[in-house]
Amino acid sequence: MTFNELNLIAPLLQALEAEGYKNPTPIQEQAIPIVLAQKDLLGCAQTGTGKTAAFALPILQLLQTAHAERAPKQIKVLILTPTRELAIQIGESFAAYGKNLRIRHTVIFGGVPQGSQVQALNRGVDILIATPGRLMDLIGQGYIKLQDIGIFVLDEADRMLDMGFIHDVKKVVAKLPLKRQTLFFSATMPPEIQKLANTILSKPEQVAVTPPATTAELVEQSVYFVDKKDKRQLLHFVLKDPAITMALVFTRTKHGADKVVKDLHKVDITAEAIHGNKSQNARQRALSNFKDGKIRVLVATDIAARGIDVDLLSHVINYEIPEVPETYVHRIGRTGRAGASGTAMSFCDQEEMQDWRNILKITGQKIPVIEGHPYPLASSGQVQINLPKNKEVVRRPNAVSGAHQQSTRRFTNSGSGNRGRS
Numbered sequence: 001m002t003f004n005e006l007n008l009i010a011p012l013l014q015a016l017e018a019e020g021y022k023n024p025t026p027i028q029e030q031a032i033p034i035v036l037a038q039k040d041l042l043g044c045a046q047t048g049t050g051k052t053a054a055f056a057l058p059i060l061q062l063l064q065t066a067h068a069e070r071a072p073k074q075i076k077v078l079i080l081t082p083t084r085e086l087a088i089q090i091g092e093s094f095a096a097y098g099k100n101l102r103i104r105h106t107v108i109f110g111g112v113p114q115g116s117q118v119q120a121l122n123r124g125v126d127i128l129i130a131t132p133g134r135l136m137d138l139i140g141q142g143y144i145k146l147q148d149i150g151i152f153v154l155d156e157a158d159r160m161l162d163m164g165f166i167h168d169v170k171k172v173v174a175k176l177p178l179k180r181q182t183l184f185f186s187a188t189m190p191p192e193i194q195k196l197a198n199t200i201l202s203k204p205e206q207v208a209v210t211p212p213a214t215t216a217e218l219v220e221q222s223v224y225f226v227d228k229k230d231k232r233q234l235l236h237f238v239l240k241d242p243a244i245t246m247a248l249v250f251t252r253t254k255h256g257a258d259k260v261v262k263d264l265h266k267v268d269i270t271a272e273a274i275h276g277n278k279s280q281n282a283r284q285r286a287l288s289n290f291k292d293g294k295i296r297v298l299v300a301t302d303i304a305a306r307g308i309d310v311d312l313l314s315h316v317i318n319y320e321i322p323e324v325p326e327t328y329v330h331r332i333g334r335t336g337r338a339g340a341s342g343t344a345m346s347f348c349d350q351e352e353m354q355d356w357r358n359i360l361k362i363t364g365q366k367i368p369v370i371e372g373h374p375y376p377l378a379s380s381g382q383v384q385i386n387l388p389k390n391k392e393v394v395r396r397p398n399a400v401s402g403a404h405q406q407s408t409r410r411f412t413n414s415g416s417g418n419r420g421r422s
């Protein structure tokens, strides 16, 4: 199917062409006609499936075609999303897809001064993308009125619940006009989310898509067994590969993230950290420096990395193995987005061996072990004994200069329910 067959208007088709999108993703194929028909939608889809365009494109089209009726300066579409990062990314998507239209949007989120957000609101916007806390704040201060909302999108509803925003969401919904179109997206549908969907949707059409074949099938995974004290050296060694132009490195702690950055600076590798102790501005700056190629390595903790969506991110490096196995799946899902291939390497020390076994169990995958690297576990005899059963060994004495690409292989996922991504 083509975007043309979805009856999108020319300015949108041109923008999609400029973005390099050739064909709609499954969620886009299913959702766009429903939204264009002005029906409510219950979408079971995760980030990475193309769901943002699935709602952004038809919303832009509906606003554009209803242009004559549009009251200026009033918010007509509200998109509620749990994190600042997601809010910013949704804003960027509206900017990209709507670049040939004169529809105004703005993004509001907490953690930064409200001044410029209030100014943008005062200038008048058609589409407001918001996180719940800041939205409630600005409603409370009288800067935002929701009485003209014709379309309401609730994005990542299950994450709203996880992050404790569900009360705010309910308060926002209570302020919306009853006559509206509602689009509800959630990666999972636990009973509480299903209940919320039932209360805010009216005769919804349902669409569900399986996550893209990224996490399991397109990401080349490998593990290096290494002593904790040698991880720093191993990272430098691995980064000698010029094929790694962009790497997202995960640590368990904020302190650990800062330390990795410091170590990388010592060997002249450009790097910045993003974590909860950094100001919102510093985090955004680091993320855009990374996206723009100004820094090669972004070091992140799991919370800070939520919702990061970097097109063409080629490498994820687990400097430390996560304790929660699902986190591994989320981390490696940062690469290999929208069908691109990606590589995920994990550095596992003796103490993390049990965590690694748990990851193998949940992913149901055989992840190749890189042998022959310069920093093997000192107690290599022990490694053999302690290695998880389904290990697969790849001999890779020369890990530098493209060897990563050649010797890792693709694995298909036999497991189920393990492809969640944040």
Ligand code: AMP
Residues within 6 Å of the ligand: 020, 021, 022, 023, 024, 025, 028, 046, 047, 048, 049, 050, 051, 052, 053, 309, 311, 337, 338
């Ligand atoms: P999302 O699930 O909305 O976060 O989208 C995931 C990624 O896929 C984003 O980087 C989008 O830019 C990209 N994307 C969305 N739709 C398409 C498409 N039809 N073709 C290619 N890339 C897409």
